[in-house]
Structures are given as C-alpha cells and as structure tokens.
Amino acid sequence: MIRLTLPAASDAEAPYVARLNTGRGGVDEADAALVDEDAEGVTYLGRHGVLAIDGASATELDRDVVIVDPVGGRAERILRRGSGHNTLLVTERCDQLCLMCSQPPKKTHVDRFALFEQACLLAESDSLIGVSGGEPTLYKDDLLGMLERVLAERPDLEFHVLTNGQFFDDDDVARLRDERYTRVSWGIPIYAADAALHDRIVGKDGALSRLEKSMAVLARAGARIELRTVLVADNADALPRLARYVAKRLRFIEVWSIMQLENIGFARARWASLFVEHARDFGPIGDAIDYAALHGIRAQLFNFPRCTVPEPWRDLARASISDWKRRYADACAPCRERDACSGFFEWHPIQQAEDGVTPL
Numbered sequence: 001m002i003r004l005t006l007p008a009a010s011d012a013e014a015p016y017v018a019r020l021n022t023g024r025g026g027v028d029e030a031d032a033a034l035v036d037e038d039a040e041g042v043t044y045l046g047r048h049g050v051l052a053i054d055g056a057s058a059t060e061l062d063r064d065v066v067i068v069d070p071v072g073g074r075a076e077r078i079l080r081r082g083s084g085h086n087t088l089l090v091t092e093r094c095d096q097l098c099l100m101c102s103q104p105p106k107k108t109h110v111d112r113f114a115l116f117e118q119a120c121l122l123a124e125s126d127s128l129i130g131v132s133g134g135e136p137t138l139y140k141d142d143l144l145g146m147l148e149r150v151l152a153e154r155p156d157l158e159f160h161v162l163t164n165g166q167f168f169d170d171d172d173v174a175r176l177r178d179e180r181y182t183r184v185s186w187g188i189p190i191y192a193a194d195a196a197l198h199d200r201i202v203g204k205d206g207a208l209s210r211l212e213k214s215m216a217v218l219a220r221a222g223a224r225i226e227l228r229t230v231l232v233a234d235n236a237d238a239l240p241r242l243a244r245y246v247a248k249r250l251r252f253i254e255v256w257s258i259m260q261l262e263n264i265g266f267a268r269a270r271w272a273s274l275f276v277e278h279a280r281d282f283g284p285i286g287d288a289i290d291y292a293a294l295h296g297i298r299a300q301l302f303n304f305p306r307c308t309v310p311e312p313w314r315d316l317a318r319a320s321i322s323d324w325k326r327r328y329a330d331a332c333a334p335c336r337e338r339d340a341c342s343g344f345f346e347w348h349p350i351q352q353a354e355d356g357v358t359p360l
C-alpha cells in the first residue's frame with residue numbers, strides 16, 4: 001500500500017502547501033527543493049524553511065504536492081505526481097449515516113479549503129482531482145468557491161465531487177450553469193427506488209425525497225452526473241427496480257456505477273450480513289445492467305474483479321480501485337487482464353480473494 005501521510009518535521013508555525021522538487025526541471029516559488037537524502041528520508045528547503053520527511057525517497061516524492069502540518073508532525077501527499085487517484089477529503093462531517101460507510105463521519109470539521117485551493121493550483125497539467133468527505137456540500141459555498149477559482153485559473157483541470165445530493169437548491173441552478181462546471185462531474189449515490197429502503201440504508205428519513213429535489217436542480221443546470229449504487233445484501237434484489245427508476249426518471253445522467261462493497265469502516269463489522277457474493281448470483285445485477293442499457297443508460301461495475309463477472313458483462317468491470325489501496329491475490333500472477341482489473345482493496349479478506357479468482 002502506498003502511504004499518503006508521512007512523518008515530517010518543519011520550521012513553520014502553521015500548515016502550508018509545498019511542491020516537492022528534486023531540482024530537475026527547475027524550482028519555483030511554491031517548491032521545496034531537495035537539499036539532502038539519506039536512509040531515513042528526505043530534506044527540503046523552501047519559503048517556509050526546512051522540511052524533513054521520513055519514510056520515502058526523493059524519487060518517490062518528486063513533484064508531489066503536500067500539505068505540511070508542523071504541529072501534527074506530518075506531510076500529506078495531497079496530489080501525487082502521475083496518479084489518477086488524487087482526492088481531497090474536504091470534511092469528515094456528514095448528515096447521513098450509511099450502514100456500509102467506508103469513512104465513518106466525525107462531528108468536527110477542520111476548514112482546509114484555502115490549503116486545498118493552493119494545492120490544486122500546483123496540480124500537474126490536465127489532472128482530474130477527486131473531492132470527497134464526509135459530505136462536501138455541507139460547506140457548499142466554500143466548495144463551489146474553491147472549484148470556481150481553481151477552474152478559472154487552471155482551465156486544464158477537472159474535478160469529480162462525491163456528494164450525497166442533499167443540499168442543492170433552486171438558487172444553485174444559475175451558478176452551476178457556469179461554463180466552468182462543464183469540467184466538474186458529480187458522483188451521487190442512490191441505493192434503491194423505494195424510499196423506505198434507500199432512507200434506511202443511508203440512515204436518514206426523507207433522504208431519497210431530498211435527493212430527488214437535488215437531482216432536479218442538477219438536471220436543470222446541465223450538471224454531469226455519475227450515479228453510484230453500492231451493492232449490499234439489502235438492495236441486491238432491488239437493483240432491477242432501481243434500473244427502471246433510473247431509466248424513467250434519471251435519463252440525464254452520464255453513467256451509472258454499480259459498486260462492490262469495501263471491507264472498511266462500518267462495512268467491516270457488518271461484512272457477513274452486507275457482502276453479496278456476486279460470483280454466485282449475478283442475476284439481479286445483470287438484469288439491472290441490461291434494462292439500463294436497453295433504455296440508453298450506460299452502466300459500469302466498480303470493485304468487481306474481472307474474473308468474477310460473467311463474460312457478457314465483464315467488459316463493464318473497471319480498474320476502479322485507487323492505486324494506493326489496491327492489491328491483487330497471489331493467484332492473480334498469471335492473469336493477462338490484470339491491468340484492466342480492479343483487483344481488491346488492500347483490506348479485503350485475503351482468503352476470500354485467493355479463493356475467488358480464476359486467472360484470465
């Protein structure tokens with residue numbers, strides 16, 4: 001697993017953003033330039049003074065954009081060079097309590113939007129940057145302000161924002177019609193067409209009704225939407241009905257992602273009751289995908305190892321798991337489709353992974 005947070009010591013008094021630079025290709029004002037490297041780690045010098053980071057080499061860290069927390073003694077690799085999986089965790093607060101949440105919410109919020117904005121302005125050319133939480137739109141004005149300023153200054157960047165869609169209002173339509181939002185896509189979860197079931201899964205009464213209101217706002221704004229449905233035992237058999245709902249009411253979405261469960265957060269303790277062995281019964285998933293396709297809705301599968309998906313739907317299984325938390329079973333070694341395969345989350349039950357794969 002790639003470590004995203006590393007021990008660090010810094011002269012500074014407050015958190016700051018820096019781009020780590022070995023000196024190749026020049027050093028500019030935002031850079032911390034390499035001055036020393038040994039077996040322990042790397043030392044840089046920049047406008048905030050000396051920065052020492054342990055546990056990685058200068059080559060590994062070169063051109064990474066980090067947020068340095070001098071008091072906490074750590075450096076977060078916010079934007080890793082060459083990664084397509086960089087995500088800003090803008091808050092850990094959330095108004096929902098999904099029964100399979102991979103990132104259980106916290107009550108407190110630390111406002112780091114200004115630091116994230118500085119980091120994004122240093123991003124590699126043509127990057128796609130993820131935004132996640134908690135629920136980012138709890139701080140909707142801060143979020144939209146950050147996106148708009150960054151996109152105005154960096155026309156090469158795109159954002160993908162994960163949101164539960166509980167906070168968009170009619171007042172947002174005009175703002176979201178701005179040309180800059182053509183470079184923003186919104187990843188929005190829906191778990192069932194039945195309100196009682198969806199609301200129970202997300203732990204919030206009235207959630208589906210409020211989501212429908214937000215969807216109408218986003219549709220009027222011409223927003224780009226990736227609909228997301230995490231598969232759990234509770235909604236597996238309800239997927240075909242959800243497909244009919246999506247085809248009838250949400251035809252304006254770009255794509256519908258059906259996602260296998262991640263064994264972390266709340267899902268870890270509830271794994272036995274939540275995890276669906278799709279390789280044993282793909283029926284409702286296949287029916288949902290086929291119905292969506294017949295009605296012009298493009299579906300895709302996230303976190304489904306390719307060899308566990310029946311052949312007719314296998315090409316919909318994407319290499320969706322972020323590089324820093326992805327691994328493959330030992331049994332995957334001879335597989336020819338590994339590069340196209342999601343593999344497994346680092347924390348997926350190892351025996352389940354080893355027993356479940358059939359190299360292609």
Ligand code: SF4
Nearest residue numbers: 305307332335341359
């Ligand atoms: S054998 Fe491994 S790499 Fe190949 S499809 Fe299965 S899970 Fe993916």
